[in-house]
Amino acid sequence: MGDRVKRTLTLSFLLACALLYLGESLLISGQGQTRGNTSLSRWRPARDLNGVGYVGASACAECHAKEARTQLTTPMGHASERAADCEVLKTRAPLTFRNGPYTYRITRDGDRSIYTVGDGAATISEPVLFCFGQGVAGQTYIFRHGGAFYESRVSYFQALQNLDITILHPRAVPSSLEDALGRPMSQEATQGCFSCHTTPATGGPRPQLERAAPGVSCEACHGPGERHVAAARAKNLKDPQIFNPASLDALELSQEFCGACHQSFDTVMSLAGQGGAGNIRFQPYRIFNSRGHLVNDRRLSCVACHDPHEQLQHDEAYYDSKCLACHLSSAKEPKTEARAAPACPVSAKQCATCHMPKVELPEMHYKFTDHWIRVVRPGEAVPR
Ligand code: HEC
Ligand code: HEC
Numbered sequence: 001m002g003d004r005v006k007r008t009l010t011l012s013f014l015l016a017c018a019l020l021y022l023g024e025s026l027l028i029s030g031q032g033q034t035r036g037n038t039s040l041s042r043w044r045p046a047r048d049l050n051g052v053g054y055v056g057a058s059a060c061a062e063c064h065a066k067e068a069r070t071q072l073t074t075p076m077g078h079a080s081e082r083a084a085d086c087e088v089l090k091t092r093a094p095l096t097f098r099n100g101p102y103t104y105r106i107t108r109d110g111d112r113s114i115y116t117v118g119d120g121a122a123t124i125s126e127p128v129l130f131c132f133g134q135g136v137a138g139q140t141y142i143f144r145h146g147g148a149f150y151e152s153r154v155s156y157f158q159a160l161q162n163l164d165i166t167i168l169h170p171r172a173v174p175s176s177l178e179d180a181l182g183r184p185m186s187q188e189a190t191q192g193c194f195s196c197h198t199t200p201a202t203g204g205p206r207p208q209l210e211r212a213a214p215g216v217s218c219e220a221c222h223g224p225g226e227r228h229v230a231a232a233r234a235k236n237l238k239d240p241q242i243f244n245p246a247s248l249d250a251l252e253l254s255q256e257f258c259g260a261c262h263q264s265f266d267t268v269m270s271l272a273g274q275g276g277a278g279n280i281r282f283q284p285y286r287i288f289n290s291r292g293h294l295v296n297d298r299r300l301s302c303v304a305c306h307d308p309h310e311q312l313q314h315d316e317a318y319y320d321s322k323c324l325a326c327h328l329s330s331a332k333e334p335k336t337e338a339r340a341a342p343a344c345p346v347s348a349k350q351c352a353t354c355h356m357p358k359v360e361l362p363e364m365h366y367k368f369t370d371h372w373i374r375v376v377r378p379g380e381a382v383p384r
């Protein structure tokens, strides 16, 4: 615990330094107005940015075909879909589930998917509005009922190819048909889901949820692009007027940028009990706990191992060179200033298979990759 507090302090200290540094550079550049758009230079994902218009990924694709070709087909690019486009529902419906007397059915009718819950006597049916999650592990359904957005009580799970109880919803038999339906979401909770799984689509004072573009695409990470597109068309990109995360240092990138959606160390620490077993899903938190890896070093930032514009690499050999950027490959190899971390006494390849093990999260019916890099001893519990 003392260790954790120390790490929180370290991170807060580093962030404070970063902010101070940023404050200073803004002061300096403020005089010459070199990068006038200060709101974009402080851009972070999953936050509203007032006043600047969003143009949509197809506009970016005109000039950045390379990034667009792959990014828009990744699971992140499809982190949500409108029901009409939802691959899982198009190909897997009807989906069914039973909990005590309550039956669940999701059926497909042309472009529509209908979520129906029954108790033998009565039923409630609502059209699905959005599918949340590509279904790598699972997918949850968002619909409207009685004026509020709802999160479905049951979700699709890839491993089951069918429905089961949604993570963090009670497994107990519901107390009523209304209760069986799912969870009504506060405006804040709805906003939260959308800010991590969609891309804002309006330039008005507040992006409107139902007009949001499904999936995490260009402007979810680079900020609203209206000014950049205008500047590019005018061939005046001295100030590109778009956020480039390459300007962040490694900790800012992992914790504040990717961590805005994947959950930073600080956010998880502020959850009671660090989010419990579920924190296996929160890679920025997990990696920041790894002994020897809490450093502000680009070789360990999220983009050292993952290009957010490309598909996730599943071949574990791909990651060896990432580890060997710091670790020696044998005890005989001489240390250099850049590569001084110890060699493995066991193996010189497939590092991630042993040191980043796959850990099952039973409620998601899925094995996540533990980003808490460590020596795994047989029989030892997964650290939380
Ligand atoms: C009319 C063409 C055009 C359009 C449309 C366009 N860009 Fe660009 N963009 C450029 C050019 C040219 C550059 C500078 C050269 C380069 O990096 O490719 C650039 C640079 C960038 C950079 C790097 C900026 C930096 O600080 O170095 C990012 C990030 C970017 N664009 C993202 C986007 C996004 C996101 C969209 C859609 C909202 C978009 N662009 C739309 C032409 C365009
Ligand atoms: C705006 C929110 C958001 C941001 C910012 C974000 N992600 Fe994601 N990411 C998601 C969501 C949501 C998913 C889940 C997609 C799905 O499977 O439905 C995801 C999935 C992923 C995956 C898994 C893809 C797969 O094939 O299963 C990787 C890897 C990933 N993100 C890396 C990153 C990295 C690296 C960054 C920072 C450069 C980042 N993400 C920033 C929201 C975000």
Ligand code: HEC
Residues within 6 Å of the ligand: 075, 132, 133, 134, 135, 136, 137, 138, 139, 140, 141, 151, 155, 189, 192, 193, 194, 195, 196, 197, 260, 261, 262, 263, 281
């Ligand atoms: C703070 C950002 C954030 C919020 C808020 C959020 N998610 Fe996610 N969600 C993610 C990220 C990042 C992932 C990918 C990592 C993972 O699977 O946990 C993800 C994954 C998922 C998955 C699994 C996707 C897959 O392909 O397996 C589902 C389903 C999902 N979210 C549904 C929801 C729903 C429904 C809500 C709102 C009630 C919500 N999420 C709110 C960030 C968020």
Ligand code: HEC
Residues within 6 Å of the ligand: 057, 060, 061, 064, 067, 068, 069, 071, 072, 076, 216, 217, 218, 219, 220, 221, 222, 244, 245, 246, 247, 303, 308, 309
């Ligand atoms: C999940 C977040 C995320 C999404 C979505 C995303 N990017 Fe990026 N983008 C990044 C990060 C992070 C970098 C910096 C990468 C680095 O430093 O290696 C980057 C860099 C870039 C650059 C600058 C490349 C360079 O050579 O400097 C361009 C251009 C770009 N992105 C365009 C796009 C376009 C177009 C889309 C949509 C099709 C898009 N990005 C979607 C995170 C994202």
Ligand code: HEC
Residues within 6 Å of the ligand: 254, 255, 258, 259, 262, 283, 284, 285, 287, 299, 300, 301, 302, 303, 304, 305, 306, 312, 313, 314, 315, 316, 319, 322, 323, 352, 356, 367, 368, 369, 370, 371
């Ligand atoms: C040293 C390399 C490395 C770094 C750094 C790294 N990852 Fe990963 N990541 C991996 C490996 C290995 C996998 C598993 C790939 C596979 O087998 O499918 C993975 C998988 C993922 C997945 C897919 C879900 C899962 O658990 O399997 C997400 C999401 C993800 N990483 C996000 C991130 C984020 C966010 C960061 C930054 C905090 C990050 N990663 C940093 C190596 C890395």
Ligand code: HEC
Residues within 6 Å of the ligand: 291, 292, 293, 295, 297, 299, 300, 319, 322, 323, 324, 325, 326, 327, 341, 342, 351, 352, 355, 356, 373, 374, 375
């Ligand atoms: C930025 C450099 C860097 C990268 C990249 C890196 N490591 Fe490390 N690693 C270190 C340092 C430094 C230590 C601490 C060494 C010490 O003090 O004994 C360490 C420690 C370790 C330990 C021992 C941890 C413990 O609990 O004793 C393991 C295992 C490990 N690394 C595996 C990996 C693997 C596997 C990868 C790739 C997925 C990787 N590392 C990537 C620098 C790095």
Ligand code: HEC
Residues within 6 Å of the ligand: 320, 323, 324, 327, 329, 341, 342, 343, 344, 345, 346, 347, 348, 349, 350, 351, 352, 353, 354, 355, 375, 376
């Ligand atoms: C087959 C599983 C396996 C693979 C593959 C593997 N390791 Fe290990 N590694 C271990 C085990 C087990 C230990 C603990 C050995 C001990 O303490 O006796 C260990 C120890 C380590 C240590 C701690 C060394 C020290 O002196 O404290 C580091 C660092 C490390 N491995 C890095 C790596 C890297 C980098 C790779 C890939 C080049 C890798 N490992 C591949 C199982 C593996």
